[in-house]
Structure formats: structure tokens, C-alpha cells
Amino acid sequence: MTHTDLGNLNKALVFFEKRAELGKQLHDDFPQNVKFKNDLALAYQWLGWFLEKQHQNLVNANKNYQKSHQLLVELTAQSPDFAQFQKGLDWVKSAIDRTS
Numbered sequence: 107m108t109h110t111d112l113g114n115l116n117k118a119l120v121f122f123e124k125r126a127e128l129g130k131q132l133h134d135d136f137p138q139n140v141k142f143k144n145d146l147a148l149a150y151q152w153l154g155w156f157l158e159k160q161h162q163n164l165v166n167a168n169k170n171y172q173k174s175h176q177l178l179v180e181l182t183a184q185s186p187d188f189a190q191f192q193k194g195l196d197w198v199k200s201a202i203d204r205t206s
Contacts, residue, residue, distance in 0.1 A: 118156060119156060119157075119160075122149075122152055122153040125149045125152065125153070126146070126149040126150055126152075126153050126170070128149075129142070129145050129148075129149040129150075130146055130149075132145070132146070133146045140184065140185065143177055143180065143181055144177075144181060144190075144191070144194075146177055147173075147174045147177035147178050147181065147194060147198075150170045150171070150174035150177070151170070151171065151194070151197070151198060151201070153170045154169075154170035154171040154174065155167075155201070158204070158205055164205045165205075167201075167205045168202060168205040171198050171201045171202045171205060172202065174198045175195065175202060178191055178195040178198060179195065181194075181195075182195055
């Protein structure tokens with residue numbers, strides 16, 4: 107978060123966007139890999155969070171939260187005993203409500 111803390115918001119946004127892009131590439135290449143799927147869900151959450159906190163675009167923040175939600179629904183269905191996925195899903199549902 108250093109770029110954000112220093113006020114370099116454009117650099118921070120590029121970082122979050124690139125992280126999501128790289129995560130999507132890994133997930134597309136290895137769709138059954140649980141870690142890559144979770145990492146992509148988190149990347150979308152962070153990008154949505156950044157957009158929401160900077161009041162840049164709540165519509166795009168919500169779109170990223172929706173992408174994260176879809177992945178987390180799959181993860182909780184695949185691993186219902188893994189509390190981290192459910193916790194992430196609960197958080198992203200509240201973020202979707204905030205940005206709707």
C-alpha cells in the first residue's frame with residue numbers, strides 16, 4: 107500500500123490492476139488450482155476496495171467485488187470447511203451492498 111500511502115494513486119491503481127490481470131492469467135491456465143482461484147478472488151477484492159476508497163468509480167468497484175464473489179462461491183462449494191473462504195465471501199457480500 108506504499109503508493110497509496112504516499113499519494114501516488116495512479117501507481118497504486120496500476121499495481122492493483124496488474125495484480126488482478128496476473129491472477130486471472132494464472133487462474134485461466136490452472137482453473138482447478140485452489141490457491142490461484144483464491145488469489146484472484148483477493149486481487150479483485152483489493153482492486154474493488156481501492157476503487158471504493160478512492161471514490162474513483164463505485165460501479166467498477168462493484169464489478170470487481172462481483173467477480174470476487176463468483177470465485178468465492180465456487181471456493182466455498184468446493185471446500186465448505188475452509189472458514190477463510192466463507193469469511194471472504196461474507197466480506198465481499200457486504201462490499202457489494204455498499205457499492206450497489
